[in-house]
Amino acid sequence: MTSDTNGTAARQAPRLSITQMLGVIRVEFHRARTQRYPLCCLMIAVDGLDAVAARDGWQAKATSMSAAYDLLKRIAREHGFIGMAVQSGDRIMAVFPNTPTDRMGQLGNYLLEAGRALAITSASGQALVFSLGASHNLLAETNSSFEGLVESAGRALHLATQSGGGRYVMWREAESEIEALRVDLAAASKSFRAEQETLEEEAGDAGGLQRAELVDKIQRIFSTVTRTPEIERLESQIVELAVAELYEERRKAVAAQMREHARQVDKLERRIAKLTSVIGVTEEELARVMAMKMVDPGVASIFKTVQGLRGDDATVQAKKAMMSTIFEQNLAFQKNKDTQAVAVG
Amino acid sequence: MTKNTTADIGETTGGNAATKTSGTNANATKKDGGVLYLGVDLGTSRTSIAASNGQRVTISSHVGYPKDVVARKLLGKDILFGDEALQHRLSCRFYRPLASGVLKATSNTQTNDVEGNMKAAADLIREIIRLAKPRSDELVYAVIGVPAEAAIHHKDAIIKAARESVDSVMLCSEPFSVAYGLDMLDDVLVIDIGAGTTDLCRMHGTMPEESDQLTNTYAGDYVDNRLAELIQKRYPQAQFTTQMVKEIKEKFSNISDTMPTVVVDLPVNGKPTPFDITDEIRTACRSIVPHMVDGLAKLIATFDPEFQERLKNRVLLAGGGSMIKGLDTAIEREMHERLGAGKVLRIEEPVYGGSNGALKIAHDMPGEYWEKLK
Numbered sequence: 001m002t003s004d005t006n007g008t009a010a011r012q013a014p015r016l017s018i019t020q021m022l023g024v025i026r027v028e029f030h031r032a033r034t035q036r037y038p039l040c041c042l043m044i045a046v047d048g049l050d051a052v053a054a055r056d057g058w059q060a061k062a063t064s065m066s067a068a069y070d071l072l073k074r075i076a077r078e079h080g081f082i083g084m085a086v087q088s089g090d091r092i093m094a095v096f097p098n099t100p101t102d103r104m105g106q107l108g109n110y111l112l113e114a115g116r117a118l119a120i121t122s123a124s125g126q127a128l129v130f131s132l133g134a135s136h137n138l139l140a141e142t143n144s145s146f147e148g149l150v151e152s153a154g155r156a157l158h159l160a161t162q163s164g165g166g167r168y169v170m171w172r173e174a175e176s177e178i179e180a181l182r183v184d185l186a187a188a189s190k191s192f193r194a195e196q197e198t199l200e201e202e203a204g205d206a207g208g209l210q211r212a213e214l215v216d217k218i219q220r221i222f223s224t225v226t227r228t229p230e231i232e233r234l235e236s237q238i239v240e241l242a243v244a245e246l247y248e249e250r251r252k253a254v255a256a257q258m259r260e261h262a263r264q265v266d267k268l269e270r271r272i273a274k275l276t277s278v279i280g281v282t283e284e285e286l287a288r289v290m291a292m293k294m295v296d297p298g299v300a301s302i303f304k305t306v307q308g309l310r311g312d313d314a315t316v317q318a319k320k321a322m323m324s325t326i327f328e329q330n331l332a333f334q335k336n337k338d339t340q341a342v343a344v345g
Numbered sequence: 346m347t348k349n350t351t352a353d354i355g356e357t358t359g360g361n362a363a364t365k366t367s368g369t370n371a372n373a374t375k376k377d378g379g380v381l382y383l384g385v386d387l388g389t390s391r392t393s394i395a396a397s398n399g400q401r402v403t404i405s406s407h408v409g410y411p412k413d414v415v416a417r418k419l420l421g422k423d424i425l426f427g428d429e430a431l432q433h434r435l436s437c438r439f440y441r442p443l444a445s446g447v448l449k450a451t452s453n454t455q456t457n458d459v460e461g462n463m464k465a466a467a468d469l470i471r472e473i474i475r476l477a478k479p480r481s482d483e484l485v486y487a488v489i490g491v492p493a494e495a496a497i498h499h500k501d502a503i504i505k506a507a508r509e510s511v512d513s514v515m516l517c518s519e520p521f522s523v524a525y526g527l528d529m530l531d532d533v534l535v536i537d538i539g540a541g542t543t544d545l546c547r548m549h550g551t552m553p554e555e556s557d558q559l560t561n562t563y564a565g566d567y568v569d570n571r572l573a574e575l576i577q578k579r580y581p582q583a584q585f586t587t588q589m590v591k592e593i594k595e596k597f598s599n600i601s602d603t604m605p606t607v608v609v610d611l612p613v614n615g616k617p618t619p620f621d622i623t624d625e626i627r628t629a630c631r632s633i634v635p636h637m638v639d640g641l642a643k644l645i646a647t648f649d650p651e652f653q654e655r656l657k658n659r660v661l662l663a664g665g666g667s668m669i670k671g672l673d674t675a676i677e678r679e680m681h682e683r684l685g686a687g688k689v690l691r692i693e694e695p696v697y698g699g700s701n702g703a704l705k706i707a708h709d710m711p712g713e714y715w716e717k718l719k
Contacts, residue, residue: 298480299398301381306712318550325552327714330515
């Protein structure tokens with residue numbers, strides 16, 4: 001509480017509850033939708049917050065989130081970003097009206113750099129790392145409802161934390177498709193790894209091949225023959241040879257299978273990379289179209305073809321002669337101009 | 346927004362319709378949406394355009410460029426045109442790029458900023474064409490009216506400025522385009538009174554030749570200067586600018602002896618003070634009549650004597666100056682005194698008469714002529 005020069009207590013601005021803040025933010029979202037200006041939603045989380053709390057106690061959670069909130073306020077003020085923020089639990093949500101996506105990206109980078117530079121630590125001295133997820137209202141899924149906008153920011157934050165933390169991710173068009181591809185890639189990689197381990201185990205287990213059918217057949221053949229030391233030596237040599245050949249073939253098959261797995265993984269990864277770059281191009285196009293949305297497409301002429309004089313005009317002959325004269329004068333003028341240009345050149 | 350966002354954007358992009366980079370670039374893009382004809386009247390004081398999509402626009406021939414970053418931020422634009430440029434001229438580099446009906450940059454009178462005037466002229470032409478709202482998928486053919494006696498380098502400058510915005514452009518005489526627009530092609534004498542020039546043109550059923558046309562500078566600006574001199578002479582304490590005088594003239598111009606009293610407020614040492622300038626206005630407006638009849642007399646006298654009477658009785662008054670009340674009667678009276686007879690008709694649409702006529706010429710021009718001039 002501060003006091004003014006008269007000594008009376010100055011009023012403090014009333015603090016809004018989370019519900020009231022969300023109401024204000026929701027109004028801003030709908031205003032942005034009606035008036036068609038860009039609006040971004042930013043979600044901030046502290047990486048490994050649960051581990052921090054486990055280490056430093058439950059109070060560390062509140063302290064860490066408070067540090068993140070202060071950081072957001074300071075950086076936003078320093079760089080001229082105007083918005084509204086609300087903190088609830090282990091998330092901070094901020095909304096920035098009249099902020100296009102590239103500008104939002106700048107704020108994301110400022111926050112990450114400041115977080116690293118300031119080296120904010122927990123009570124036990126552990127450096128806090130922040131992840132940021134953002135969405136914007138230019139997409140159908142995020143423009144149609146405030147919940148869609150918030151959900152997309154949340155998904156972007158999830159991507160940021162899942163991919164190692166300490167990064168900023170903006171939710172983009174077709175991000176869900178990329179996410180599905182990533183899930184497929186992870187599942188395929190896991191399955192391939194399991195298969196590979198099995199194959200490698202089989203390939204490496206020469207003893208297992210002892211019970212292979214070919215070896216069994218060889219041993220059955222030799223069991224019908226009178227066993228002498230030489231026959232036994234021959235049998236072991238043939239079995240050894242057969243096992244070696246079988247092992248070699250098995251190894252080749254495993255290698256071929258592993259090559260196929262690697263090819264499929266590579267294909268999935270390339271698809272993800274290509275889709276990611278297409279999204280970048282799409283966003284540029286979106287920005288360009290958004291900028292062009294005010295351009296007037298024009299009013300169509302009443303004529304679809306070149307007209308010329310109508311034949312039923314009483315003075316058509318005189319007008320034809322006039323048109324011809326005007327044309328010839330203009331043509332002669334342009335020719336003279338070209339001739340002079342050539343002469344000078 | 347669907348996932349095929351890139352394709353959707355490609356289909357819906359209409360583009361900035363009035364901006365064409367060059368004639369060759371415009372030709373390279375196939376245009377099959379139609380043909381837009383434009384008739385342009387490029388005047389010293391006003392520029393008008395009439396288009397075949399129903400658009401008709403007129404703006405004052407003023408261009409302003411914000412002087413600095415602060416001005417640009419306040420005005421919110423990089424270039425201002427027309428009355429907006431006039432209103433904010435103190436915070437802009439202000440241009441009136443046309444003088445005596447032609448581009449100032451090419452006139453023989455000294456001008457301090459040739460490049461600036463040329464750019465302003467090009468921007469003005471581009472803006473007036475943009476205001477006609479052409480579509481990007483339409484061919485744009487324009488006819489621009491120029492003063493009857495415009496020199497070749499003046500015409501060159503206008504064509505160069507227009508080429509950026511249209512597919513094909515032609516120039517024609519302004520008074521001729523007025524007569525053509527009204528279908529008055531025979532035995533008509535057109536007086537087109539603009540701000541910079543008064544153009545007279547004799548129509549006799551064929552394309553007028555040089556000898557059929559005449560230009561003098563006894564026009565709107567001459568009246569403004571004359572009025573300013575008279576006010577200054579009678580009321581030396583009054584403070585005013587040429588622009589203020591012009592606005593007074595446009596509001597109260599009258600030649601008749603029974604015109605109502607005109608009292609205007611002009612500052613005297615900062616305090617608005619009423620001044621009766623009825624006589625000054627009448628005198629200033631009348632000052633162009635003798636010069637006009639001089640021109641008429643010359644054109645009539647050199648015409649076929651058999652048809653001179655017909656010519657005298659079909660004098661067509663056009664242009665912004667034709668809006669001076671009583672001017673037609675005053676010219677008739679002077680013609681009766683000096684030439685024995687005279688009948689003056691006033692055009693119905695003084696502001697758009699030239700552009701309407703130019704539009705009609707553009708419409709009647711055969712397609713192959715446009716193609717050859719691309």
